[in-house]
Amino acid sequence: MTSDAHDAQDVHGARDAYDSLPDAVAEIFGEGATAELAYDLLTVDVPAASWLTALETARDRLGCTYFDWLSAVDEPGTGFRVAAHVASVRPRAVRRLLVRTTVPHEAAELPTALGVYAGAGWHERETYEMFGVTFTDHPNLVHLLLPEAFEGHPLRKDFVLAARVAKAWPGAKEPGESTPGHAGPKRRQMLPPGVPDPNEWGPLKGQLPPAPTRPA
Structure with missing residues (x-):
């Protein structure tokens, strides 16, 4: 089989795997994963322990080799929901995937995704300084936008x-x-x-x- 034939087989395999979602989410992303499809965006939620495995699955099995962005949302009472948006940009078949996980406020830590998507480095630095989520094994987890002496994480809800x-x-x-002479009751x-x-x-x-x- 030629290399072109191998590439074509890989493309078809990735398309088939993507098209089987969200129904086959447990088979593709493992136990504890859930998925939903809305407005042409497939969202997959995985346990924190499966974060890197899920990103590798997105890249290797679903063909999502394009890394777009990574960030987080502070959800009081729940934790930080970390999300990475990736895509498959094969000709005439752009497919978007949002991989998410949640880490608790008191243990906001995930392994770095640099080994899977090299472009995640700066996004992880921004998420670290804005939310306080630590990405272990990141080679340069320092401030990206804020001054080095800045204290706190400004996108946390309790900041x-x-x-x-x-x-x-x-x-x-x-x-x-606030107008002069306002005589109505104050709320x-x-x-x-x-x-x-x-x-x-x-x-x-x-x-x-x-x-x-x-x-x-």
């Missing part, structure tokens, strides 16, 4: 938005409440996630009365 201590959140008042002021109580964090810490009795 304090210090700017809101100095300037109130714009949504703290309903339209018209209870709300703070979005990440905005601290100024009596708990910032220059006025410990100097304000309890929130229910505090003037606006």
Whole structure:
């Protein structure tokens, strides 16, 4: 069999494996994997222990040799959902695949995907600095966008938005409440996630009365 014939066989095999999903997800990605197909995007969720194996399966068995991006989402009460978007870019047959896994907040760690997709290196650095997810065996897991002295991970839901201590959140008042002569009842002021109580964090810490009795 010629090399061209081998390539054609590999392409057909990858297409057949991809087209068998999401029904054959356990057979292809192993126990504990789930999958769904929506808007021409196939999403496969795997246990954290199967992260690298799933990426290798995507590359070798499904033909997804193109690495697009890797990032994470902070889901309070669940952990960090890490996702890698890859694709098969064979002529006239572009297929997209999102491989995801979840790691707990208290043990946010995954092995680096550099050995599978070389392009994952910078994406893992960004995910590390923004969310605090550690990628073990990464050769240079240092800040990519933030200053070296920056403390904390700004895309975590519990990260304090210090700017809101100095300037109130714009949504703290309903339209018209800030206009002179407004005599309507004041609603209870709300703070979005990440905005601290100024009596708990910032220059006025410990100097304000309890929130229910505090003037606006």
